Amino acid sequence: MASRYHEVYAEWKRDPEAFWAEAANAIDWFTPWDKVFDAEAGVYGRWFSGATCNTCHNALDRHVAGGRADQIALIHDSAITGAKQSFTYAELQREVVALAAVLARNGVTKGDRVIVYMPMIPQAAVAMLACARLGAIHSVVFGGFAARELATRIDDARPRLVVSASCGLEPNRVVAYKPLLDEAIELCAHPPQHCVIFQREQLACDLVPGRDIDYAEAVAREKDDGTEVPCVPVAATDPLYVLYTSGTTGQPKGVVRDNGGHMVMLKWTMDNEFGVKPGEVFWAASDVGWVVGHSYIVYAPLLHGCTTVMFEGKPVGTPDAGTYWRVIADHGVVALFTAPTAFRAIKGQDPKGEFIGRYDLSAFRTLFLAGERADPETIKWAEQRLGVPVIDHWWQTETGAPITHNPVGLGLLPVRHGSPGVAMPGYDIRVLDDAGHEVPTGTLGNVALKLPLPPGCLPTLWEADERFRQSYLAEFPGYYKTADAGILDEDGYLFVMARTDDIINVAGHRLSTGAMEEVLAAHPDVAECAVIGVADALKGQAPLGFVVLNAGVARDTAAIEQEVVTLVREKIGPVAAFKTVLTIKRLPKTRSGKVLRATMQKIADRQDWKMPATIDDPAVLDEIDAVLKARGIGRAE
Numbered sequence: 001m002a003s004r005y006h007e008v009y010a011e012w013k014r015d016p017e018a019f020w021a022e023a024a025n026a027i028d029w030f031t032p033w034d035k036v037f038d039a040e041a042g043v044y045g046r047w048f049s050g051a052t053c054n055t056c057h058n059a060l061d062r063h064v065a066g067g068r069a070d071q072i073a074l075i076h077d078s079a080i081t082g083a084k085q086s087f088t089y090a091e092l093q094r095e096v097v098a099l100a101a102v103l104a105r106n107g108v109t110k111g112d113r114v115i116v117y118m119p120m121i122p123q124a125a126v127a128m129l130a131c132a133r134l135g136a137i138h139s140v141v142f143g144g145f146a147a148r149e150l151a152t153r154i155d156d157a158r159p160r161l162v163v164s165a166s167c168g169l170e171p172n173r174v175v176a177y178k179p180l181l182d183e184a185i186e187l188c189a190h191p192p193q194h195c196v197i198f199q200r201e202q203l204a205c206d207l208v209p210g211r212d213i214d215y216a217e218a219v220a221r222e223k224d225d226g227t228e229v230p231c232v233p234v235a236a237t238d239p240l241y242v243l244y245t246s247g248t249t250g251q252p253k254g255v256v257r258d259n260g261g262h263m264v265m266l267k268w269t270m271d272n273e274f275g276v277k278p279g280e281v282f283w284a285a286s287d288v289g290w291v292v293g294h295s296y297i298v299y300a301p302l303l304h305g306c307t308t309v310m311f312e313g314k315p316v317g318t319p320d321a322g323t324y325w326r327v328i329a330d331h332g333v334v335a336l337f338t339a340p341t342a343f344r345a346i347k348g349q350d351p352k353g354e355f356i357g358r359y360d361l362s363a364f365r366t367l368f369l370a371g372e373r374a375d376p377e378t379i380k381w382a383e384q385r386l387g388v389p390v391i392d393h394w395w396q397t398e399t400g401a402p403i404t405h406n407p408v409g410l411g412l413l414p415v416r417h418g419s420p421g422v423a424m425p426g427y428d429i430r431v432l433d434d435a436g437h438e439v440p441t442g443t444l445g446n447v448a449l450k451l452p453l454p455p456g457c458l459p460t461l462w463e464a465d466e467r468f469r470q471s472y473l474a475e476f477p478g479y480y481k482t483a484d485a486g487i488l489d490e491d492g493y494l495f496v497m498a499r500t501d502d503i504i505n506v507a508g509h510r511l512s513t514g515a516m517e518e519v520l521a522a523h524p525d526v527a528e529c530a531v532i533g534v535a536d537a538l539k540g541q542a543p544l545g546f547v548v549l550n551a552g553v554a555r556d557t558a559a560i561e562q563e564v565v566t567l568v569r570e571k572i573g574p575v576a577a578f579k580t581v582l583t584i585k586r587l588p589k590t591r592s593g594k595v596l597r598a599t600m601q602k603i604a605d606r607q608d609w610k611m612p613a614t615i616d617d618p619a620v621l622d623e624i625d626a627v628l629k630a631r632g633i634g635r636a637e
């Protein structure tokens with residue numbers, strides 16, 4: 001089938017407002033919009049202003065009323081406990097109504113924030129949808145973050161209530177969540193009034209009298225009472241959620257997502273980009289703590305009337321490299337969305353793909369990869385072993401849905417390995433030099449998106465319009481800066497090469513080296529430090545720290561390095577995967593005092609590098625090279 005992509009993209013370009021108004025017909029609105037796009041509102045304009053709607057209504061109630069009440073909405077599959085549980089649309093709605101009743105009884109109303117700090121259990125999705133039902137704003141915090149990170153988010157969002165669980169399950173350990181939550185509440189300046197805690201059977205926790213509420217007991221009471229909670233109408237432009245993501249400092253950015261535009265965009269992508277039909281089974285193997293989990297575990301599949309799979313486990317080790325195929329076969333998954341790192345892990349343990357042949361994958365049509373650069377070797381391996389198209393696509397927490405893709409639903413374009421595809425409707429991608437001029441086709445530059453951004457993208461940062469302008473809009477006037485560097489080829493395929501800021505991508509997790517440096521600098525023996533991302537065969541990148549000790553420190557450097565590693569785990573969390581720090585005599589700097597992190601990274605990655613003209617003392621790089629070699633990290637002879 002010839003792809004309709006070019007025709008559809010041209011249609012969007014001709015009249016973006018008509019295009020998105022048409023797409024919006026797939027959503028139920030309580031009242032229609034005054035303007036499809038109001039260029040005068042917000043920082044750069046707002047979509048569907050004047051309209052009212054409710055995201056939970058569109059995700060659940062409309063399907064229950066429209067004939068999907070008995071269709072499975074959500075399957076929970078834990079490869080760690082072996083448990084499987086499914087909820088029909090009607091059952092999921094009942095769970096959501098009951099939890100919404102609990103939240104409302106404890107003071108949560110429209111516009112209030114609720115932090116959701118949960119492992120990968122169905123109650124996490126229920127909590128998100130219960131907030132949406134009430135018009136409350138959820139902010140999900142990934143379970144791999146430490147108490148201090150949670151406290152930072154609590155203080156920024158100032159939630160009325162937190163929904164959490166007693167524990168998460170990692171393959172090698174039970175992670176007690178409650179002590180982390182209690183510590184975060186100790187640390188923060190704006191503690192929530194209540195915490196609703198789901199007790200998992202693997203580890204129960206104590207509840208604080210007067211503050212903590214037992215999830216299961218409270219929900220059971222509301223079910224017994226038959227409490228009804230209608231979907232609260234909210235403005236299309238009201239926030240559905242705030243999701244914190246790494247910025248260039250230790251203060252994460254609160255990415256705001258609205259209700260109306262978000263629904264329109266996600267629903268559109270399911271058909272046209274992912275090629276999935278209502279009623280089919282879609283699986284995003286991510287975590288609800290990340291944007292992929294928000295968009296493609298919870299909201300998009302439910303808005304589209306699909307069955308979504310929520311998976312607790314890892315691609316390898318729970319119990320083996322065949323787990324993904326087992327899940328696909330057990331639940332009839334038609335499309336899987338995951339990060340390339342998962343496939344590198346599987347390929348590493350099962351290079352011949354022998355596990356694949358043991359399962360019935362006849363329903364499986366497409367593999368989608370995103371979250372980090374997909375190396376062509378991994379893509380080719382997956383294509384050959386699975387015999388289905390492997391589609392790389394590129395986006396960010398800020399956009400909430402793909403910027404570039406190969407739109408399966410519109411008809412596949414030829415796959416170009418190394419490229420996450422072409423611009424999707426809504427996105428006018430330009431590659432700019434540092435002065436903001438467009439560079440010729442085929443030239444590396446700053447990837448920028450011409451304003452306005454399409455429906456579903458962040459309208460601003462939580463209570464921080466100015467930070468939003470400064471972070472994204474100020475450098476290239478008229479454009480949104482993606483902070484990715486890339487190349488557009490003559491056919492419009494984008495190649496995303498690297499971040500232009502200090503964000504690194506570790507196993508598809510977005511992390512700030514600046515935030516890690518703040519932790520290193522807080523160690524009493526550390527005078528100066530730098531953290532860079534170095535190439536890692538499994539995780540894509542791994543953080544590597546360098547410390548310069550205070551003059552006169554006579555302690556064992558190995559002990560100090562171990563303390564620094566522990567400090568990052570305690571302050572940021574295990575997800576930082578910060579395992580290595582090297583003590584050096586001094587940092588390489590320019591004459592004006594800027595640390596030459598990019599050169600350090602090239603040396604560590606064994607890439608060609610040039611001596612920076614502005615370097616203060618070239619001998620420092622030799623010193624670093626020697627330390628890297630001594631630890632088996634630097635260049636081989």
Ligand code: COA
Pocket residue numbers: 119142143144145168170171175285286287290292314315316338339341342345370371506507508509538539573574575576577
């Ligand atoms: N709660 C608590 N701790 C968590 C956690 C959570 N939700 N998620 C991860 N962690 C911990 C892990 O236990 C690990 O701790 P450790 O240092 O004690 O081993 C650490 O954080 C790093 O976790 P992870 O990045 O998952 O690495 P891993 O070595 O356990 O597994 C992969 C490696 C490749 C198998 C794994 O990263 C993976 O499955 N990636 C898939 C990609 C993905 O889901 N990306 C999300 C964006 S789409």
Ligand code: AMP
Pocket residue numbers: 245291369370371372373374392393394395396397398420482483484496497498499505508509510
């Ligand atoms: P996050 O906000 O966590 O989704 O991370 C977004 C960042 O991940 C992007 O800015 C890119 O740097 C990187 N990224 C995501 N998808 C891809 C992809 N398909 N190819 C290359 N980089 C990607």
